[in-house]
Amino acid sequence: MENIEKVFVIQPITDDKWRSLHDEAVALIESAGGAYCGSCYQNIREINPATYIGSGKLGEIKSTLEGLEGVTVLFNGELTPSQTLNISAALDDRKVIDRTTLILDIFARNAVSSEGKLQVELAQLKYIYPRLKGKGSALSRLGGGIGSRGPGETQLETDRRYIRYRIRFLEKRLGELTVRRDLFSSRRSKDGAKVISLVGYTNTGKSSLMNALTGAGVLEKNALFATLDPTARRCVIDGKPFILTDTVGFIRQLPHDLVEAFKSTLESAINCDLALFVADASGDYQMQFETTQQTLAALGFDRPYLKVLNKCDLLDSTDTLPADCVYISVKKREGLEELKNAIMESLASSYAEVTLFVPYDRMSLYSRVSRFVNEKSRSYADGGMKVVCSVDRIYLPHIQDFIAEN
Numbered sequence: 133m134e135n136i137e138k139v140f141v142i143q144p145i146t147d148d149k150w151r152s153l154h155d156e157a158v159a160l161i162e163s164a165g166g167a168y169c170g171s172c173y174q175n176i177r178e179i180n181p182a183t184y185i186g187s188g189k190l191g192e193i194k195s196t197l198e199g200l201e202g203v204t205v206l207f208n209g210e211l212t213p214s215q216t217l218n219i220s221a222a223l224d225d226r227k228v229i230d231r232t233t234l235i236l237d238i239f240a241r242n243a244v245s246s247e248g249k250l251q252v253e254l255a256q257l258k259y260i261y262p263r264l265k266g267k268g269s270a271l272s273r274l275g276g277g278i279g280s281r282g283p284g285e286t287q288l289e290t291d292r293r294y295i296r297y298r299i300r301f302l303e304k305r306l307g308e309l310t311v312r313r314d315l316f317s318s319r320r321s322k323d324g325a326k327v328i329s330l331v332g333y334t335n336t337g338k339s340s341l342m343n344a345l346t347g348a349g350v351l352e353k354n355a356l357f358a359t360l361d362p363t364a365r366r367c368v369i370d371g372k373p374f375i376l377t378d379t380v381g382f383i384r385q386l387p388h389d390l391v392e393a394f395k396s397t398l399e400s401a402i403n404c405d406l407a408l409f410v411a412d413a414s415g416d417y418q419m420q421f422e423t424t425q426q427t428l429a430a431l432g433f434d435r436p437y438l439k440v441l442n443k444c445d446l447l448d449s450t451d452t453l454p455a456d457c458v459y460i461s462v463k464k465r466e467g468l469e470e471l472k473n474a475i476m477e478s479l480a481s482s483y484a485e486v487t488l489f490v491p492y493d494r495m496s497l498y499s500r501v502s503r504f505v506n507e508k509s510r511s512y513a514d515g516g517m518k519v520v521c522s523v524d525r526i527y528l529p530h531i532q533d534f535i536a537e538n
């Protein structure tokens with residue numbers, strides 16, 4: 133069994149957003165496969181250039197963590213390479229990571245396509261390169277675990293010369309790649325399970341919802357699918373098999389350089405039969421939905437979706453919430469049946485049941501488009517084959533010529 137990495141958070145207090153940034157960090161730690169184990173906070177009036185936070189606070193943290201082995205320290209902000217080293221040194225050479233390192237680690241876990249992996253690796257290498265200078269480099273102190281992992285369960289390189297070469301290689305490769313988004317082939321698994329993806333801001337309850345729908349812990353990951361996407365799980369709704377995929381989630385104050393890497397982690401969300409846009413009913417859900425929709429639209433997203441407002445337990449009343457959403461509380465297990473019904477309805481309306489007639493002399497033509505349909509039955513008649521099938525409405529034009537009854 134893999135040891136779960138414990139993570140302690142240092143939260144600088146710079147403005148009134150610190151509390152939600154802290155909660156987001158806790159959710160991010162979980163997304164990186166770590167376990168949150170406590171926090172400390174410090175008001176920042178003036179940044180200490182050597183260690184960011186004051187030395188008194190560092191001493192306090194050192195004694196808090198005294199005797200605790202293997203606890204990683206997350207600084208929930210951005211550190212320079214030397215600040216990282218100095219904090220680590222002040223804390224008995226503990227492993228110290230900053231917010232960007234954590235975010236990149238999560239992106240690496242979530243990158244699925246080869247292009248996405250290249251993009252994330254490039255962002256990681258560019259971030260660690262300047263952190264490898266001098267003795268006792270920041271990366272060599274990562275040891276392993278969060279921050280040292282590249283896409284696809286690889287270990288990040290630490291040799292500066294190799295990294296320089298690799299960065300040039302990745303930039304060239306990405307420049308050459310014509311983005312090929314074969315939405316169809318990556319969707320739908322062998323048994324016809326439809327893919328539902330959870331998209332939205334971090335900390336809105338996507339992973340909790342995924343657990344609630346799939347039955348936390350009890351479900352074995354489908355081995356084949358797990359290797360493609362570490363965040364996919366199977367579940368059954370209304371007697372039908374589904375694959376749920378959990379995305380990284382939008383992150384506030386995402387460093388600008390990471391935007392491309394972030395988008396590539398959304399690819400798995402784009403290749404779905406239905407997307408659930410999850411927002412926090414007690415937060416700025418309008419902004420959350422808008423950002424989600426705009427970003428996905430820019431990536432070519434054209435799938436049906438449902439807007440879901442979670443954490444309704446935190447509101448006195450849902451009367452003022454927009455009517456086009458499903459209201460739920462994963463915590464109180466409320467609204468989940470309504471959500472399942474909405475999912476089934478939405479999927480039913482995006483598929484058409486059709487009967488095709490394929491003349492025998494056009495069988496080879498049909499074989500080229502048959503991947504667009506889910507065949508239910510075939511029967512053979514005079515002059516041709518009858519196929520009863522369901523088809524995603526967006527693929528109807530591909531099989532237009534064969535449709536006998538609609």
Ligand SMILES: Nc1nc2c(ncn2[C@@H]2O[C@H](COP(=O)(O)OP(=O)(O)O)[C@@H](O)[C@H]2O)c(=O)[nH]1
Nearest residue numbers: 159333334335336337338339340443461462463
């Ligand atoms: N009050 C309340 N908290 C919730 C609810 N669902 C999730 N949470 C909490 O919100 C935090 C973030 O949840 P998580 O599932 O990790 O969000 P994700 O980042 O979107 O995957 C956790 O502390 C959850 O316990 C809910 O329905 N009500």
Ligand SMILES: [Mg+2]
Nearest residue numbers: 159163338339
């Ligand atoms: Mg999550």
